[in-house]
Amino acid sequence: MASKEHTGVTLLLNSVSEILTQFDVAVLDQYGVLHNGVEAYPNADSALRVLANAGVSMVVVSNSGKRADFNRQRIASRGLTADLITSVVTSGEILWEDFAQETVLSGPGPWKLLSINGAAGDAEAWRAELTSLIFVEEVSEADAVVLMGLPDGDSFDEFTPMLRAAYQRRLPVICSNPDRRSPAPGQFVRSPGNVAAMYEDMGGTVLWYGKPYPRIYEAVRSQFPEVSRDRFLMVGDSVEHDVQGAQGAGFRSLFVRNGIHLSDFEDIPDTEITTVIDSLSTQYEVRPPDYSIAEFG
Template sequence: MKADATAIAGLHLIADRFDHVLLDQWGTLHEGLAVFPAALDCVARLREAGKRILILSNSGKRAGSNQRRLATLGLPPEAYDGVLSSGEVTWRGLHAREQAPFAELGPACFLISRDGDRSIVDGTGLTVASTVYEADFVLLGGLDDDTAEPERWRTLLTAAAARQLPMLCANPDLVMFGAAGLIPAPGALAAFYQSLGGTVLFVGKPYPPMFAAARDQLGHPPPERILVIGDSLDHDIAGGRAAGMLTLLIGSGAHRATLAQARDLPQAVKTAAGAAARMPHWTMDHLTW
């Protein structure tokens, strides 16, 4: 495995190493209530330093929805250069129907989404089926907190698996922040579906199409001049490293239970990573300039 991740106190210490930032939302910028003050300041300092900032999120909602939500949490659209969500990449794929896995999916989906959101299907020509028995595939865009526990879906997903319906998962995250702390995220429900014999097609971090779309949106800069900042070794760090980008892990997010009490943070990160492919270049506790 590569050398330990370097613990840094602020981004200004490595600002000369990158020109572009792919910045995670949940656990990095906010936890659903308000953008962390230090993170808000950091975004402003990055822009002052001439860096381009793209919010890269495993949200199953579309980019516009994420922008509006960030604005209500204290980060206005003019503070950064754009949002790319896995929901947006999914919508584009379902709309175009030109590339795998989207081209092979049928015309009717059973939609599972957060807050009843239908923007991921609006304008795609898809029919939203009322039951899995009328659907060609399951489209998993998000989960409400009170339905996040996979076991609640056993009966429905067992029926879907028996019909061999593929699931298109637009949010591969395994955990998310609920009112009572960390709860299962859509990626955990997708894994549950796999355990029932179902087939899952993933869109989002750490999968290559998400990072390729981000580079497209940034105008194809060299990957080694892009810094991926996030709180997940599985999604942000693994995806960024596979794309040849620089990576920084925020320790207070998804891995907080493992890292919060660590006396030696770099060593704790190395242990949690377990492999070079998940090892960040740098780490810090909270996003700070």
């Protein structure tokens, strides 16, 4: 069936099954679509089965600083049928691959990195067998700062001294999780994208890995070279990252409303949904998404 041109009006759906003929590859965000960080959304696994039964290939694309295998295991641990998923692509995996190809930083390795992580051991687990990287404890020793995750907390002020020291040395900051906030049960947690943005505001150089930047979408498309761009459907809950990234890649987009934008849609009549979507699209300077759904299902 031929793809429909986007009319500029978002089509509201009750189920992803309504548009199965419109795409061949579903590109699925992880947090805010499949699970909330702790547990799967109620209809997410059944939606995976609907897509699999229709012969749709599924790629999970996540702004996670961790590797792809770790995230596949995390998806399974949330009660989702991970075996239905064709592949997992993470910003952390793409960064690892680029370091392996020596395309991230100029000059020969090994490179000394100051890493910021959510938990002890995350950086070593990410590096694995990549011997060209050495982790250091001080900005004065580093060739670059890598933002993979953030420890729990409410403020970003604690990172200001480190960023100022990095800027004084004109170090690049590599951000492998561009998210500004991430969903968690009943709340949102701080994410590395804010710290990277602080560095840009200082005038520093940030190397961004993940959505909405092109590198991660091209990694997805390279797995299906025979599929035209408009036969990919990006399913995500972030207008800034998922919708914007999909449009930049030439993919269609399905905006899920119960993720990070949930509060924007609470207590409004159905007749106002597209108005709010249009407002968010204007805010993030993107076209309205092709489709929208209350939750992935």
